[in-house]
Amino acid sequence: MAKALDVMSPHFFSGILPAIKNIINEETWPGIVEMATSAGENANELFEKGLHTVIPLINEKNFPIVKGYFLELLKYCKGTEKQLFASFKGLEPLFGIFGIELFDELIIPTAKSQTVGTFLCFQSFGKITELGAIKAKQDLEILVYIAEKKSRRANDILINIIIRGIETGIIKDLSKETAILKAFLEQAPAYLIELYVEFKNIYSGNLPDKHIHHENLFKDVRQLKEDIVNGILTKKYDGNILLGVLYSVFSPEVSIDREIYKRVISSRKDRQPDIPSALSRLSGRTVRISTGGYVLKQDLDTSSWNNLI
Numbered sequence: 001m002a003k004a005l006d007v008m009s010p011h012f013f014s015g016i017l018p019a020i021k022n023i024i025n026e027e028t029w030p031g032i033v034e035m036a037t038s039a040g041e042n043a044n045e046l047f048e049k050g051l052h053t054v055i056p057l058i059n060e061k062n063f064p065i066v067k068g069y070f071l072e073l074l075k076y077c078k079g080t081e082k083q084l085f086a087s088f089k090g091l092e093p094l095f096g097i098f099g100i101e102l103f104d105e106l107i108i109p110t111a112k113s114q115t116v117g118t119f120l121c122f123q124s125f126g127k128i129t130e131l132g133a134i135k136a137k138q139d140l141e142i143l144v145y146i147a148e149k150k151s152r153r154a155n156d157i158l159i160n161i162i163i164r165g166i167e168t169g170i171i172k173d174l175s176k177e178t179a180i181l182k183a184f185l186e187q188a189p190a191y192l193i194e195l196y197v198e199f200k201n202i203y204s205g206n207l208p209d210k211h212i213h214h215e216n217l218f219k220d221v222r223q224l225k226e227d228i229v230n231g232i233l234t235k236k237y238d239g240n241i242l243l244g245v246l247y248s249v250f251s252p253e254v255s256i257d258r259e260i261y262k263r264v265i266s267s268r269k270d271r272q273p274d275i276p277s278a279l280s281r282l283s284g285r286t287v288r289i290s291t292g293g294y295v296l297k298q299d300l301d302t303s304s305w306n307n308l309i
Contacts, residue, residue: 016047023058031067038074042081046070050085053092057100069103076111076118083119090126094134106140110147114154121147124158131166138175145182152251156258157191160244164193170200180204187214189221190248192241225249 017024024032039046050070051058058066077084094102106125111118125143128134134143146162147154161181165171170193171181177200184199185191195217202213224245227233237245246265247258 016044020047020051020055023055023063025060027060028063031063035067035070038071039081042074042085045082045085046074048085050088053088054095054100057095062100066100066103069108072108073111073118076115078116080116080119084122087119087122087126090129091122093129094125097134098137098140105137106144109144113148113151117152117155120155121158124155124163127163128158128166131163133162133166133171133174136175138178142174142178142181145178146185150185153191153248156247156261157185160258161185161191161193161196165196168193170197187218189218189225190241190245192221192244194241195221221245 020032035046035051036043050073051066054066073084074081091102091107094106098105107122110121110125114121125134128143133139142162143158146157150157161184162171162174166174171177180200180203181196183203184196188195188199198217199214202210202217207213221241223234224237224242225248228246228249243258243262247261
């Protein structure tokens with residue numbers, strides 16, 4: 001085990017093991033060794049921040065189950081283990097409500113779907129918990145749905161729809177709004193809290209042909225998406241709405257939120273020096289460019305290209 005831990009072993013043996021001495025015995029010791037060996041240089045974080053969060057819930061009977069959960073997390077979240085286990089602190093109140101079942105109900109499903117982005121979702125779950133929005137198992141349903149079904153957009157939705165909605169009073173009860181939220185996330189062309197407010201009013205109201213009202217609600221956003229794809233904005237749009245739609249068109253590879261996305265875009269350098277000077281002189285003027293063409297004077301010999309085909 002010391003070999004697997006490498007330079008981290010002194011602190012592990014002198015600091016970490018004494019802190020979990022209450023769960024160390026002949027039955028649990030092999031599992032502790034397996035966890036430490038599997039975690040390697042991340043063992044300190046696993047025990048000090050991850051396992052420490054659930055120590056009050058561990059006994060000889062359920063320790064093998066808990067060990068299995070942590071080994072699963074190591075498998076799904078390779079490369080972000082330190083951030084992952086640091087994010088467990090925010091989940092502590094949830095373990096107080098749901099106990100070890102929280103692994104099956106929320107933690108493992110999220111890790112399976114989000115992999116290296118899991119810790120970002122855990123941080124958002126912690127914030128939602130701070131806001132007092134998670135009280136029963138039914139409140140977890142929409143969180144699992146977002147993590148499993150919305151892939152790379154999951155944490156962005158948690159921040160910009162769920163957390164913002166709770167903070168502003170738009171979302172008052174997660175379990176009661178689960179059906180509305182699911183419908184919105186399935187139908188909306190972009191995830192904007194401004195759209196959700198109107199969508200919710202239509203969904204909850206007594207209007208006939210609600211689907212027509214929802215389509216009208218999304219009309220401008222669909223036009224904006226088309227403008228972004230075409231590279232030309234046909235009118236001036238609100239900055240937050242533009243960012244949200246831009247995020248939905250060019251989704252990132254991992255589940256980052258749109259503020260990080262915004263900073264990435266802002267940090268990219270404009271390529272104005274690459275524009276030919278002739279085009280700069282033509283700026284603001286109407287120009288007609290004829291379609292080019294060619295005529296071969298003789299048969300084209302393609303033999304030299306055959307080796308590349």
